[in-house]
Amino acid sequence: SQTRLWGGRFGGGPSPAMAALSKSTDVDWRLAPYDLASSRAHARVLHRAGLLTSDELDRMVGALTELSAEVAAGTFAPIEADEDVHEALERGLLEKLGPLGGKLRAGRSRNDQVATDLRLYLRHNVRALVAELSALEFALLGLAERYQDVAAPGMTHLQHAQPVLIAHQLLAHAHAIARDVDRLQDWDARTAVSPLGAGALAGSSLELDPDAVAAELGFDRAADNSIDAVSDRDFAAEFCFAAALLGVHLSRLGEEVVLWTSTEFGWARLDDAWATGSSIMPQKKNPDIAELARGKSGRFVGNLTGLLTMLKGLPLAYDRDLQEDKEPVFDSMEQLLLLLPAVTGMVATLTLRREILEAAAPQGFALATDVAEWLVSNGVPFRSAHEISGAMVSFCEEAGLELDQLDDDQLAGIDERLTPAVRSVLSVPGALAARKARGGTAPERVAEQLTALEDLAVVH
Numbered sequence: 001s002q003t004r005l006w007g008g009r010f011g012g013g014p015s016p017a018m019a020a021l022s023k024s025t026d027v028d029w030r031l032a033p034y035d036l037a038s039s040r041a042h043a044r045v046l047h048r049a050g051l052l053t054s055d056e057l058d059r060m061v062g063a064l065t066e067l068s069a070e071v072a073a074g075t076f077a078p079i080e081a082d083e084d085v086h087e088a089l090e091r092g093l094l095e096k097l098g099p100l101g102g103k104l105r106a107g108r109s110r111n112d113q114v115a116t117d118l119r120l121y122l123r124h125n126v127r128a129l130v131a132e133l134s135a136l137e138f139a140l141l142g143l144a145e146r147y148q149d150v151a152a153p154g155m156t157h158l159q160h161a162q163p164v165l166i167a168h169q170l171l172a173h174a175h176a177i178a179r180d181v182d183r184l185q186d187w188d189a190r191t192a193v194s195p196l197g198a199g200a201l202a203g204s205s206l207e208l209d210p211d212a213v214a215a216e217l218g219f220d221r222a223a224d225n226s227i228d229a230v231s232d233r234d235f236a237a238e239f240c241f242a243a244a245l246l247g248v249h250l251s252r253l254g255e256e257v258v259l260w261t262s263t264e265f266g267w268a269r270l271d272d273a274w275a276t277g278s279s280i281m282p283q284k285k286n287p288d289i290a291e292l293a294r295g296k297s298g299r300f301v302g303n304l305t306g307l308l309t310m311l312k313g314l315p316l317a318y319d320r321d322l323q324e325d326k327e328p329v330f331d332s333m334e335q336l337l338l339l340l341p342a343v344t345g346m347v348a349t350l351t352l353r354r355e356i357l358e359a360a361a362p363q364g365f366a367l368a369t370d371v372a373e374w375l376v377s378n379g380v381p382f383r384s385a386h387e388i389s390g391a392m393v394s395f396c397e398e399a400g401l402e403l404d405q406l407d408d409d410q411l412a413g414i415d416e417r418l419t420p421a422v423r424s425v426l427s428v429p430g431a432l433a434a435r436k437a438r439g440g441t442a443p444e445r446v447a448e449q450l451t452a453l454e455d456l457a458v459v460h
């Protein structure tokens with residue numbers, strides 16, 4: 001087509017198969033607003049370098065602003081002949097300005113343009129992602145606060161291990177999400193570097209000012225190396241990693257919601273608005289959000305793997321392989337922005353069943369460690385204490401009793417060091433309260449955690 005950006009030395013148009021393979025507008029049109037913003041900044045830099053008159057600059061910026069509105073309204077869109085977002089937008093500019101539109105491309109290449117656009121897209125959307133994550137943090141904190149005094153079985157190997165406050169477990173998920181926010185903010189500081197000015201790979205001879213463009217687009221500075229500027233996709237890979245790890249966190253939270261709402265556990269109930277039914281079994285209430293959170297983690301990991309594999313062994317500076325950076329990035333971003341509000345709603349409306357949790361907390365001999373530690377505090381070496389407590393469990397298992405149901409004679413029969421005073425630690429509140437060092441599940445430590453995480457979530 002006559003709007004192709006690279007027609008000069010070519011005799012005819014591309015073959016249909018070539019054009020079909022090369023075309024990326026269905027994917028990269030998402031970059032249009034960012035491409036237009038960076039074009040406006042580039043026009044100003046051309047003006048400052050004396051390459052556009054003030055009048056030309058006004059007309060250029062006016063046309064770019066009009067185009068932005070048309071893109072937003074959907075009245076300007078790519079046509080079949082457009083290879084990518086950059087070509088489509090240049091066509092739009094030429095349609096409005098005639099030959100003047102052709103001046104904007106001076107000192108710029110699609111190579112530095114696309115690297116800039118993708119950074120702008122990600123920095124903008126990461127802000128939206130952080131807002132969603134902070135909403136999820138608040139939902140987890142709210143749930144923890146509502147059930148702050150409720151004990152539950154803490155698990156290892158999915159078996160009753162030691163009692164914990166259910167709030168302690170919920171806050172463990174909140175800590176993971178808080179680290180995700182921290183990771184994205186840290187990522188942003190590293191990504192605030194503008195590739196514009198690198199041109200195709202070597203920089204421009206036109207005396208443009210890369211730092212001025214960078215500042216106008218909200219970057220901290222321009223890149224120090226033009227080859228690195230067009231070939232670096234660390235920011236995309238790092239984002240995909242942050243997204244994959246966040247996805248993994250959501251999958252672990254999702255799995256717990258699946259378990260907790262199962263008939264066998266019965267620890268939690270989903271709100272009707274955040275669950276689905278079965279088309280055949282009228283009694284069903286399914287945790288689809290939790291399962292989609294669990295399931296979608298696969299594609300986040302896949303996006304990261306695909307992107308890293310594409311980058312591996314790629315020679316500097318630009319190669320067309322790099323065009324394949326966009327789908328994994330867009331998919332991870334869009335799917336997370338779709339998933340997070342649903343997960344947050346599910347968490348915020350979850351009902352926990354206090355009596356069931358409290359009753360289950362001591363079951364499965366979950367206080368056996370407390371017996372061993374009680375023996376240790378009476379001077380028994382931990383090795384022996386572990387054995388004595390183990391013998392107590394085995395006796396109870398045989399007799400069909402819980403630890404606190406053993407009478408004085410039964411205790412002494414197991415080991416003479418098991419005096420009746422051991423009963424002082426055979427209570428869930430006692431076991432919780434005793435774990436009062438930093439990081440423990442004692443109510444006062446959990447209350448502190450809640451406050452600290454609330455302060456953090458407010459900052460997020």
Ligand code: ARG
Pocket residue numbers: 024028084110111114318320322323324
């Ligand atoms: N659409 C390409 C991409 O997304 C940018 C074009 C660069 N093309 C080129 N032949 N140098 O990576």
